Amino acid sequence: MVLSVSDLSVARGGIPVLEGVSFALNPGEALVLRGPNGIGKTTLLRTVAGLQPALAGSVEAAPESLVYAGHADGIKATLSVEENLNFWARVFGTGDISAAIAAFDLGPLAARPAGALSAGQKRRLGLARLLVTGRAVWVLDEPTVSLDRDAVAMFAGAVRAHLAAGGAALIATHIDLGLSEARILDLAPFRAAPLAADDFDGAFL
C-alpha cells in the first residue's frame, strides 16, 4: 500500500466539508474522486498532500512519495519550457527531463519561453513536471482543465505508464479520462453533516 487514508475529515475556511473519508491505494492503482463543485475535492487533495492539517483521521504514505499538482501549474513565464522542467528536476533531485518532454510532446516547444505557450500547452508542461519528480503517488487536482482531446489521451497514457511502473494516482476530475482500470470514489456520501458541532469551532456554536 502506498497511500492509506482513514476516517479523514477536512475543513475549508474553518468549516468541515468532508468527514469519514477512507480509501487506500496500492501500487499500480488509480483512484478518481468525483463529486459536485464545492464538495471539498481540492481541500481533500491539499490535506492528503500535507498542505493543510486534517480535522480528524490520518493520511499515511511513505515519506517523500507524494507529488501534488493543483489548479495552478507554477510555471515561470520568463523561463523556457526546458528551464522550467530542469528546475523541478533539480528540486526533486532527479536529472533527466527527456522522458517528460517526450511523454507530453513538448519537444518542439522546449526552447520557447513558457509565457508564450497556450493554456493547454502550459497545462501539458505542468503535468510533465510530475514525470520529472520521480515520485510514486500523484495527487492531481483537475489535471485535464484546458486540455484538448488529444492531450487528454496523452495524459491518460502518461498515467497508465506511471501505473504500469508501479506508481499510483489520486485524481479529482469530472471528465472521463478513458482510464477504464481506475476505481471511482464518489465523495457525496462523505459530505460533513452541517449540524455536527464537535468541530473545532464547536465551542463557538
Added chain:
Amino acid sequence: MSLNALWEFANPRKFIATTDRVLPWVAWAAALMLVAGLVWGFFFTPDDFRQGSTVKIIYLHVPSALMAINAWLMMLVTSLVWIVRRHHVSALAARAAAPVGMVMTLVALATGALWGQPMWGTWWAWDPRLTSFLILFLFYLGYIALWEAIENDDTAADLTSILCLVGSVFALLSRYAVNFWNQGLHQGASLSLDKQENVADVFWYPLLATIAGFVLLFVALVLMRTRTEIRARRMRALLARERMQA
C-alpha cells in the same frame, strides 16, 4: 485553583459565563480606584517644590506607560498559549488587548508631551524612552492591521502570534538600540522596590491607587473586548453554517 482549572476558561462558553459574574466587580473596582486615586492625587497632595503642579500628570502618565508595556506582555503570553495549546479564547484575548494597549501607549505619549513642555521646554525630544514608546506604538499598529487584514480566523491568530513573538524580540532590541543611539532627558524609573530615591510617600500612595485603577481598567476592558470578539467569532461561525445549509 490549580493550573489545570485555569484551562477551563479556554472554553468560550465558560469564559462568557464566568466573566458575566466577574466583569461588573472589576469594572466598579476600576472606577472606584481611578476616581479615588485621581481625586486624591489632584486635590489632596502638595505641589512638588521644583515641578509645581505639573507633577500631578504623573497620576495618568506613569500608570498608562506601565499598562502600555504590560498589555504587550499579556499579548505575548496569550500568543504563546495559542501557539502551544491552541485555545481560541487566548488568541482572541490577545486581539482584544491590542487596541487597549495602543491607546495606553498614546495616552502615555500625550501626557508625556504635556508634561515635557513645561519641564523640558519641548513637546517632543528623541529621548530613548520616548522613542521606544513611539516604536511600541508602531508595533501595536502593525499587529492590529495584520489581524484586520486576514479573513480566516485561525490563520490570523497564527500569523499575529508569531508576529507578536518576533515583534517582542525586535522591540527589546530596539529599546537597547535606541538607548545606545541617544542618551536622554527622561528621568530614571521613579518606582522601584529596591531603591531609596523613590518619589516621596505623599505622591506614592495616590499613585499606587491610580496604578491599581489602570490595571483594573485594563482587565475590565480586555474582558469586555474578548467577550465581544468571542461573540463576533460565534456569529461568523453561525453565518458560515447557515451558508453551508443553504
Added chain:
Amino acid sequence: MIALLTRDLRLAIRAGGGFGLGLAFFLIVVVLVPFGVGPQSALLSTIAPGILWLGALLACLLSLDRILALDWEDGSLDLLATSPLPMEGIVSAKALAHWLTTGLPLVLAAPVLGILLNLPVAGFGWLVASLALGTPALSVIGTFGAALTVGLKRGGLLLSLLVLPLYVPTLIFGAEVARRGAEGMALTTPLALLAGITCGTIALLPFASAAVLRANLR
C-alpha cells in the same frame, strides 16, 4: 536549494524581473535629498551616512513584496511546499536571492552616491562595510514580512507597516557605524551589534518565516 536560488536569480535578471529597480530608486532618493535640504556641502556631508542608509533601506523595502507574492500567484509556492525542500530552506534561499539582486547592488552603488552627498573620504570604507553587514538582515526580515502578507490582495502597504518597525535596530546600528566611520570615531561596538543582529536574524528568523508561510498556505 541551489536550484531555487539560481532560478530566482535568473527570473530577476530576465525581462520584467525588476532587477535594477531598487537601484534606480536608491539613486533617485539620494538625488532628491539635496533638493529638499539645500545644497550646502557641509550639511550634506553630515547627513550623508544616514541618508544613504535610509535610501538603501527604502530601496530594499520596495522589492520585498516580490519575494514570495509571484510564486504564490502562479502556484509555485504550493508545489515547492510539497517538494523535498524544507520550508526553512525555501525562505532562506528566497532571502539570499533577494539580497543578491537587491542588497548587494545597493552596497556596491553606495560609494558612488556617497560622492554626490559629499561623504567624507574616511567614511566610504565603513559605509560599504556597514551596508554589506546590515543589508542581509534587511532581506531576511523582509522575507518574514513577505511571508506574513503573502496571501493578501493589497499586502504591499501592510508589508511596509509590519517590516519598518522591525528594521529599527538594524538601521540604528548600521547608520551609526557609517556615521562614526565618516567622523573617524571608534565604532567597534555598533559594528559588533550590527553583526550580531544580522547573524541572529539569519539564524532564527527563517524558522518564523517558514511557520508563517505554512499557516498562510493552508
